[in-house]
Amino acid sequence: MNKLVKNFADLKSLVQKPTRDGFGDGLVIAATENANIVGLCADLTESTRMLAFKEKFPDRFVQMGVHEQLLAALGAGMALAGKIPFITSYAMFCPGRAWEQVRTNICLNNVNVKIIGSHAGVSVGPDGATHQAIEDIAIMRPIPHVTIVVPCDAVEAKKATMAIAEMEGPCYLRLGREKTPVFTTEKTPFEIGKAEIFREGKDAAIIACGSLVYNALQAADELKKEKIDVMVINSHTIKPLDEKTILKAAKTCGAIVTVEEHQITGGLGGAVAEYLAKTHPTPIEFIGVQNRFGESGEPKELIEHFGMGVESIKKAVKKVVKRK
Amino acid sequence: MSHIHDAEIKKLELKANTIRKDIIKMLLEAGSGHSAGPLGMADVFTALYFHILHHDPKKPDWPERDRLILSNGHICPVRYAAMAHAGYFPHKELMTLRKFGTRLQGHPEREKLPGVETTSGPLGAGLAQAAGLAYAARMDNKKWHTYCCTSDGEHEAGLHWEAALFAGKNKLHNLTCIVDRNNIQIDGYTEDIMPLEPLKEKYLAFNWHVIEIDGHDIRAIIEATNQAKTIFEKPTVIIAHTIPGRGVDFMEGDFKWHGMTPNREQAKIALHELRTLGGKIRSEHE
Numbered sequence: 001m002n003k004l005v006k007n008f009a010d011l012k013s014l015v016q017k018p019t020r021d022g023f024g025d026g027l028v029i030a031a032t033e034n035a036n037i038v039g040l041c042a043d044l045t046e047s048t049r050m051l052a053f054k055e056k057f058p059d060r061f062v063q064m065g066v067h068e069q070l071l072a073a074l075g076a077g078m079a080l081a082g083k084i085p086f087i088t089s090y091a092m093f094c095p096g097r098a099w100e101q102v103r104t105n106i107c108l109n110n111v112n113v114k115i116i117g118s119h120a121g122v123s124v125g126p127d128g129a130t131h132q133a134i135e136d137i138a139i140m141r142p143i144p145h146v147t148i149v150v151p152c153d154a155v156e157a158k159k160a161t162m163a164i165a166e167m168e169g170p171c172y173l174r175l176g177r178e179k180t181p182v183f184t185t186e187k188t189p190f191e192i193g194k195a196e197i198f199r200e201g202k203d204a205a206i207i208a209c210g211s212l213v214y215n216a217l218q219a220a221d222e223l224k225k226e227k228i229d230v231m232v233i234n235s236h237t238i239k240p241l242d243e244k245t246i247l248k249a250a251k252t253c254g255a256i257v258t259v260e261e262h263q264i265t266g267g268l269g270g271a272v273a274e275y276l277a278k279t280h281p282t283p284i285e286f287i288g289v290q291n292r293f294g295e296s297g298e299p300k301e302l303i304e305h306f307g308m309g310v311e312s313i314k315k316a317v318k319k320v321v322k323r324k
Numbered sequence: 325m326s327h328i329h330d331a332e333i334k335k336l337e338l339k340a341n342t343i344r345k346d347i348i349k350m351l352l353e354a355g356s357g358h359s360a361g362p363l364g365m366a367d368v369f370t371a372l373y374f375h376i377l378h379h380d381p382k383k384p385d386w387p388e389r390d391r392l393i394l395s396n397g398h399i400c401p402v403r404y405a406a407m408a409h410a411g412y413f414p415h416k417e418l419m420t421l422r423k424f425g426t427r428l429q430g431h432p433e434r435e436k437l438p439g440v441e442t443t444s445g446p447l448g449a450g451l452a453q454a455a456g457l458a459y460a461a462r463m464d465n466k467k468w469h470t471y472c473c474t475s476d477g478e479h480e481a482g483l484h485w486e487a488a489l490f491a492g493k494n495k496l497h498n499l500t501c502i503v504d505r506n507n508i509q510i511d512g513y514t515e516d517i518m519p520l521e522p523l524k525e526k527y528l529a530f531n532w533h534v535i536e537i538d539g540h541d542i543r544a545i546i547e548a549t550n551q552a553k554t555i556f557e558k559p560t561v562i563i564a565h566t567i568p569g570r571g572v573d574f575m576e577g578d579f580k581w582h583g584m585t586p587n588r589e590q591a592k593i594a595l596h597e598l599r600t601l602g603g604k605i606r607s608e609h610e
Binding site: 037062065070073074075076079081083085104123125 | 482483
């Protein structure tokens, strides 16, 4: 618990900031340190938060226009020349529209491109289903060579941006549009591939990623009053999955709930289930979008509507505990 | 600009012929692959590897080398054959094409074979990567040039035109695209499948400098690439009109040979034809 801000349980007192903002901050810092970093954006410079980078390093910013396939393929070309391209669009369009270029030109080529997918999840809100990427983790996970990171808040997004800049190879960083609580601190440990236990517990473990980690913490807090002791793990790296931490949680708790703002197939839940099925079969409940498309609405009401709110998580925990 | 002697051209023509013979042998041995494209582009690849490119086969990662992106990866036998003759790897390795464990994958892979600048095969993606290389080179004031060989059929892919728009907008003068205008693709003739003409005008409209040549005239290939380097305000496209299957009479111009390889009997006929330069000379092997 000391990994988080002191007032983390008091939602009203928390700073609200979208993870894309953390990316924007992190990119400027990383680019200041490394002159090889270039920024490519497909006509969404402000909303993907590449604007600050563009203003500070105009010569290293490349405007791509509405060309997401080009964004990925040309990024691969610049990486072949030694650059570290951060390519940004909405997750729906890159990796969504540009999947084959991401797969072949970036990942099979094994070049140092950082794919930044903003506006992921139903919390995009009023824009509706066309712009709500809830399949992006599933299309990225089976691709060899790629690292997938889903930060839980803006502070972690900043750290993740700086971390992927330093590592060699293709990375996918998944970001949200909506303001969400900032509950980690500069000192909260962050290491790619290493999940963090934010709360200890023994009755069930919630393995979550993205801003819903906060919902998981709230659910765990409320369940404590009902004498259910829940572990909460921030599994920010989906690939490579921190198998060690997950196995330990499964052995300690004997029941798992996965939480992600994504289809329940192919994402974090799928990764956890695939791993535990072969190592330590454990009852799992999956919180996420249940094989439906999103729709217009306010972010918070959509999270509730699609069964990813605190109450839904609590219900899933109770259900999985009964299955033990 | 024509400073290249006839004797040098003759040497390159004979080299192209040797490369064509290797292509036939490789395809026969592999038992699958593409015949028409590699044969049709043998003259362009010979000119590139033995006259145009600044490169060092012993140092394939030499930072100052020119970059050659092969967009239509399926014609890689011609690139492999040219690379082997240039000294990138042992000539006998050509016969491992498409076999298990080979560095000579059915479609070229950067991580498998040093000197292959990028992994390619899915059509339409080469020019985008070439534009990325050229853009990065210009950012760093690098002198090296980026060449991109493309097929005509892959001009149907939207991504190719995304890259063409980008290169035109950014005046990538250090980028030269060579189009293998052989008029065929897997399902038939390009103008039946999805007409490309007027191709020259399309590139002009995208702010490119356009040169049209006979893609089997090695002098013309060299002169066109020389001219491209003198154009400072635009990227250049060289539309190289070629005959698919060039050098083997029964393959020439027939789209069926796009994705087919010769059997033993056909390969024998093809090699005889190439050895005798279409019956013009006597083969020492007869």
